[in-house]
Amino acid sequence: MKTVLITGVAGLLGSRLADWIIENQPDFKVVGIDNLSGGYKENVHERVDFINLDLAHEPKKLEIIFQKYQPEYVFHLAAYAAEGLSPFIRQFNYDNNLKATAGIVNECIKNNVNRLVFTSTLAVYGHGEGGVFNETQTPAPIDPYGVAKYACEMDIQIAGEQHGLDWCIIRPHNVYGIKQNIWDKYRNVLGIWMFQHMNGEDMTIFGDGNQTRSFSYIDDSLEPLWNAATRPEASKEIVNLGGIEEHTINDANLILRQIIGAGVAVHHEARHEVKHSIPTYQKSIDILGFQHKTNLREGLTEMWKWAQTQPTRERFVWPSYELDKGIYSYWKK
DSSP states (O other): OEEEEEESTTSHHHHHHHHHHHHHOTTEEEEEEEOSSSSOGGGSOTTSEEEEOOTTTOHHHHHHHHHHHOOSEEEEOOOOOOTTTGGGSHHHHIIIIIIHHHHHHHHHHHTTOSEEEEEOOGGGGTTTBTTEEOTTSOOOOSSHHHHHHHHHHHHHHHHHHHHOOOEEEEEEOSEEOTTOOOOBTTSOHHHHHHHHHHTTOOEEEETTSOOEEOOEEGGGGHHHHHHHHHOGGGTTEEEEESOOOOEEHHHHHHHHHHHHTOOOEEEEOOOSOOSBOEEOOHHHHHHHOOOOOOOHHHHHHHHHHHHTTSOOOOOBOOSOOSOOTTOOGGGOO
């Protein structure tokens, strides 16, 4: 059998992509890597060859995995995607996003991988142009997470020019759905609200809540992710991928509270973040065959049903930060 390698396989994107490949591409074996720092083994399909590995600190083990499995395609989805927290955990951010990616790029080159699909982020755009994010814009990130991801993008493109590595860079946006980590205090706002409500807490909104985001239900992006690896026209392309409807944070919170039938929202101090995030999507339709099938109300309804079936887990809270200066009051120890 041909082999596909997925990093971050215990997280939302990785676990659901593995599920989709197993169900729809029976000629491929799925090998999955994750260090379980932000994902859960229970998310991983039983037919995945799972390997617990820290990409940033175990390069020799990664080398052995590539030599053993010789993957056709690599989906590098592993990341710690906490934009707002990244200024306070800089070293961790660069280790787990930039350094980890460098190791993957090395092995893809050495083992003649057919294509590397890398999930970047809309954070590379910074404020964009009038809040609109188009793939032709020159990135200008405003936080260390966006900087790390943009550096990864550039490194991958250099590997393409110098070493002949084929690649496709995906910039997903505000992905949510079944198997998302709802126990992390710092990321995945929809999951944070679900956790807060289930634990008798108010739902927190930073600033006035008029920030706009294009939320993306994970299932709509699975086949397009596969197409990013396999379609000739996706070779060496950068593509925004995800939902085409913008919602304010206030609106998203209201929809969730209507689905739950309860809940209270409270506003905290604003944080350093992009106000409006409106990504273009035509390229994802033309190249990857993306179809926006699931609106926010439908997706949140499914996710809320799933969230209520999940085991009780402790919320992840950083025991200390690398930098305390300027930390927001709601994250202070």
